[in-house]
Amino acid sequence: MTAVNQDLTDAILGGTTHVTRRAEIFEKDALTTWLPSADVPRAIDGSISVDYSRDERRSLDLTLDNKDGVLRHDPDGFWYDKIIKTHRGVQYTRPARLPRVALILDDTGDLPSLLRTFGYSNVDTFPEYTGADPNLYPYLSQVKGYDFVVAGVTNPAKSVYGGILALVFDSGTNVFSYGDRLSTYLSTFNAPWWSSLTVGSPAANPSILKTFGDNRFRAGWSAWTDSHSISGELVSGITNKTKSLASYLSGATLTHAVVAYQSDSDARWFHNNFKGSYHGSMHVQLGNLTALGFAWVEAKDKVREWETQTGEFMIDDISEDNFPSHLKITGRDYTKKLLTAKFSQATSFPQGSSLDQTIRTIATNAGISKFKLGSGGIPIQALATFDRTTSRWEGLKSLCDSHNVEVFFSADGYLTTRPFRDPVLSPAGLVLSTDSHTGNLASYSKKSSSTRIYNQVIVTSDNQDDASGGIMYQGIAENHNPASPTSIENLGQTITYFYTSSFFTSSAQCQAVADAMLKIKSLEDYQLGFSAVVFPWLEAGEVIDFQDPKPGVDEPARFLLTNFDIPMALGPMSGSGKRVTIIGQANTPVDQGDEEAA
Numbered sequence: 001m002t003a004v005n006q007d008l009t010d011a012i013l014g015g016t017t018h019v020t021r022r023a024e025i026f027e028k029d030a031l032t033t034w035l036p037s038a039d040v041p042r043a044i045d046g047s048i049s050v051d052y053s054r055d056e057r058r059s060l061d062l063t064l065d066n067k068d069g070v071l072r073h074d075p076d077g078f079w080y081d082k083i084i085k086t087h088r089g090v091q092y093t094r095p096a097r098l099p100r101v102a103l104i105l106d107d108t109g110d111l112p113s114l115l116r117t118f119g120y121s122n123v124d125t126f127p128e129y130t131g132a133d134p135n136l137y138p139y140l141s142q143v144k145g146y147d148f149v150v151a152g153v154t155n156p157a158k159s160v161y162g163g164i165l166a167l168v169f170d171s172g173t174n175v176f177s178y179g180d181r182l183s184t185y186l187s188t189f190n191a192p193w194w195s196s197l198t199v200g201s202p203a204a205n206p207s208i209l210k211t212f213g214d215n216r217f218r219a220g221w222s223a224w225t226d227s228h229s230i231s232g233e234l235v236s237g238i239t240n241k242t243k244s245l246a247s248y249l250s251g252a253t254l255t256h257a258v259v260a261y262q263s264d265s266d267a268r269w270f271h272n273n274f275k276g277s278y279h280g281s282m283h284v285q286l287g288n289l290t291a292l293g294f295a296w297v298e299a300k301d302k303v304r305e306w307e308t309q310t311g312e313f314m315i316d317d318i319s320e321d322n323f324p325s326h327l328k329i330t331g332r333d334y335t336k337k338l339l340t341a342k343f344s345q346a347t348s349f350p351q352g353s354s355l356d357q358t359i360r361t362i363a364t365n366a367g368i369s370k371f372k373l374g375s376g377g378i379p380i381q382a383l384a385t386f387d388r389t390t391s392r393w394e395g396l397k398s399l400c401d402s403h404n405v406e407v408f409f410s411a412d413g414y415l416t417t418r419p420f421r422d423p424v425l426s427p428a429g430l431v432l433s434t435d436s437h438t439g440n441l442a443s444y445s446k447k448s449s450s451t452r453i454y455n456q457v458i459v460t461s462d463n464q465d466d467a468s469g470g471i472m473y474q475g476i477a478e479n480h481n482p483a484s485p486t487s488i489e490n491l492g493q494t495i496t497y498f499y500t501s502s503f504f505t506s507s508a509q510c511q512a513v514a515d516a517m518l519k520i521k522s523l524e525d526y527q528l529g530f531s532a533v534v535f536p537w538l539e540a541g542e543v544i545d546f547q548d549p550k551p552g553v554d555e556p557a558r559f560l561l562t563n564f565d566i567p568m569a570l571g572p573m574s575g576s577g578k579r580v581t582i583i584g585q586a587n588t589p590v591d592q593g594d595e596e597a598a
Contacts, residue, residue, distance in 0.1 A: 006100075006145035008172075008306050011092030012533055013440060019534075020089040020307060021568055023062060028081040030312065030413065040068065044326065046568040048086055048311045052540035053562065055339065055393060057408045060084060060313040060331040062568060067325040073318055080315045084331055085413075088536040088566065089307030098122045099147040099298050104129075104139065104168075105161050107154045107179070115150065117287075118294050123150075133376075134163025135418065140171070141427035148174035148268075148297040169267050172308075172537065174297040178272040208257065208285070211244035216296070217260060221288035235259065235273055246289060258289060260296065266306055268297050310536050310566050312413030333409040334368060338393035341366035349384040351505075355403055356417060358384070359396050363415050366392045372414040375405045382463060382505045402501035404516045411539070420516050421541065423523070423560045429542035430561070432530055434549050442531040442572045444546075446555070454497035454521040455479040455488045459514040461504035475510030477518040486522050497521050520560075526579035528559050534573040536566055544577055 011017060023043040025035045037043070046062035062084065064071060071078045101123045103111055115123050124146075126139045137160075143149050149168050153161045169175050209223050226248075235256040238244055246258040261269045270293035274286070313331035320327055349358045356373035358380060363371070381403065386395045400407040400417060410416045433439045461473040478494075479487045488494050499517065504510050528546055542561050551557070556579040564575025 007092065007094050007147075007304070008090060009145070011090050012535065014092075018091040019570060020087075020091060020305075022087050023064065023568070024085045024087070025078070026083040026085060028083060030083045030085075034082060035070065040065070040070070042066070042071075043086075043568050048566040048568070049563070050538075050540045050566070051563040052560075055397070056332040056335040057540060058311045058313070058333040058411065060086065060311060060329070062086070062329050062331075064327045064329070065325070066320070066327045069325070071327045073320060073327070078318070078327070080318070082315060084311075084313045084315065084329070085309060086311045086313070086568065087307050088310050088534065088568075089305065091305050094299065094304050100124070100145065102126060102143045102146040102149045103151075104143070104149055104164070105151045105153060105158065107152050107158070111150055111152050114290075118291055120294070129160065129164065132160055133419075134160055134167055135374075135421065136425070137164045137167065138427070140164075140167060141429070143168060143173055146173065147299065148176055150176045151179075153177065153179040169263070169269055172267050174268040174299060176270050176293060176297045178274065206248040206250070208246050208248050208283075211247045211256070215243045215245070215260070217243065217245045217289065217292050220292055221285045224283055224285045226283065246286075258293070260293065264309075266304075268299065270294075270297050308537050309412045311411055312409070334413060334415070335393055335409055337366050337368060338363060338396065339391050341392045342389050343386050343392065343395065345388050347386050349380060351380055351383050353380045353384075354378075355380055355399065355405065358399065359407070359415070359417060362392050362396045368415050370412075370414045372410065372416045374416070374418045375400075375403070376419060378403050378405065380503065381509055382503045384503060398501060399503065401499075402503040402513065404513050406541070420520075422516075422519055423543055424519065426543045428545040428558070430535060430538060430544045431547065432528075432532060432544055433547040435547065440533040440535075442533075444531070445529040446527070447529065448526040453486050453491075453523075454495050454518075455486050455491060456494050456496045457514045457517045457521055458496060458498050459504070459510040459517070460498070460500045461502065461510060462500045463502045463504065466505075473504050473507045473510050475507055475512070475514035477511070477514035479518060479522045484522065523560065523578045526556055528556075528577045529574070530576070531572045531574045534566060534571075538564065540564070546577075 021043060022037045022041065024033065024037055026032060027034050035042075042064040044063045044065050046060065049059045049061070050057060051059075073079075099120065099122065101115060101120050103115070103123055103125045105126075105128060106112070112123070112125075126142070129137050129139070131137070149165075151161055151165055153165075165175055165177060205225060207223065207225050210218060210221075236253050238256055238259060239261075241261060243260040244256045244258075245260060247254055247256050249255070255273075257273050259271050259273075261271075263269075272286075272290065272293070311333065313333060314336045315329055315331045316336075317330045318327065319329075349361075355375045355378045359373060359375075360371055380399065384395075384399060397407060404420055405417050406420050407415070407417050432441050432444070434441050455478065457477045459475045459477075461467075463473075466473065480489060481487050482489065484490065497517065499513070504513075528544075530546075538561065540561055540563060544559050544561050546557050546559060548555065548557060559577030559579060561575060561577045564573055566573055
């Protein structure tokens with residue numbers, strides 16, 4: 001699910017939109033620029049295709065300008081070792097208005113008064129989330145449109161808010177946070193701005209210093225000697241891009257008390273590591289620094305430039321036109337590396353190994369170096385053995401599928417894992433509308449089909465060791481929901497989808513996978529085709545709401561976004577989605593393995 005600032009959405013939907021687009025060419029390390037586009041912009045036309053059902057989720061078709069002949073097609077010039085990164089953005093002017101603030105958590109009760117002190121009156125307070133999975137945070141879609149999100153986390157029992165803040169920030173929304181329980185609530189995700197933590201001893205009357213470095217926060221406040229004893233879990237290491245604004249010594253450990261981090265996509269995170277109770281008697285200089293932090297995350301800059309990466313590709317084909325002097329290329333995401341890299345010998349991973357760590361090991365040996373692994377610490381349920389010549393993608397994909405985990409390369413080139421999301425419960429990432437004020441559709445079409453509909457899923461283990469002992473594990477999920485148009489009763493037939501894997505070690509595991517698969521396989525192939533304003537931050541697998549101006553009887557309004565194209569030239573994006581309909585709970589079959597063992 002993706003959320004962005006409402007000013008950006010308004011700019012995209014405006015009568016006149018200043019769109020930026022570029023394609024950068026890198027060396028094979030994907031870090032060293034081979035030919036910067038700032039010198040000669042080369043992207044002319046093309047598109048990025050995103051497909052939920054395809055191994056290579058992203059593919060590229062791109063036309064580059066080569067009238068100067070610099071793109072010389074040979075091993076010493078523009079060759080297949082190059083990496084293409086595509087970007088799309090918007091330049092816009094932020095309108096003058098009262099900023100909107102989303103307060104998602106406050107352990108101490110200080111934040112409402114703190115916000116009022118700094119002039120923020122348009123504040124919406126969200127109910128506390130008591131679940132354990134940040135991906136199921138029910139209010140994530142609602143923070144879309146706010147200038148920034150505020151959270152104060154000092155209670156170790158609320159560590160889930162670390163993951164929630166990461167999702168908020170990754171989606172492009174600015175964050176203002178405070179709290180001294182960093183290792184508790186930040187260790188649940190890959191925080192972009194810290195690298196190490198330590199538990200500090202109490203620092204009595206510490207001297208708060210301006211951290212050396214040239215940054216926008218140096219003016220407007222002064223160093224001070226504090227009258228509080230400060231302790232807690234302290235930031236002792238930060239990443240290269242993080243601005244340390246204020247620091248002090250806790251024993252011999254330099255502690256970063258206030259930091260600011262800005263992502264490549266311009267999302268901003270300001271964190272104050274003083275305790276919440278500290279704000280009740282805030283020192284005047286900390287107040288001055290906090291005011292700078294609020295102004296920064298509010299993004300008061302008048303002219304804004306926003307950009308997001310839309311893909312990172314390896315080259316498949318290169319073709320040249322004699323006239324005009326164009327170079328055309330096609331490419332795929334890094335799945336290509338994993339498809340072409342094969343196990344050189346039979347390889348096994350023991351039962352109980354971390355799924356994410358196993359995925360990392362398999363992918364690293366194929367040259368993958370960027371990871372966003374979030375399967376939640378799932379262990380492998382059975383010995384995983386891959387024969388010689390098996391592709392590494394086949395190995396990790398079969399592992400992930402059998403453990404109900406989605407795996408793909410994100411738009412910025414990271415190998416990503418996460419539990420498969422329930423399309424019924426997922427918040428909408430986009431609303432398609434023909435409304436005269438907020439409409440974003442250029443055209444749409446609707447089509448239903450009886451192909452690829454399944455109302456029964458049978459998941460079976462084909463582990464040869466268990467089979468030789470007379471044990472068979474199986475799970476069966478069936479759709480009997482009378483409200484579902486694809487149920488067995490409504491269709492008058494049972495249409496079965498079979499899935500087998502050697503990684504299943506119990507019928508309960510088979511059943512969990514069958515239940516999850518049925519939620520997707522039982523979706524009616526009722527397709528919405530659309531052409532709309534380009535929203536380049538979208539990801540396949542999100543849910544879209546369709547405000548149909550001419551709805552038919554029992555026609556859907558909620559779709560799973562299965563595929564779409566982002567143009568490199570000016571023009572609308574096109575895409576399609578499958579109907580999302582609530583289906584019945586799956587049946588629980590008899591554990592045939594236990595019966596045989598008995």
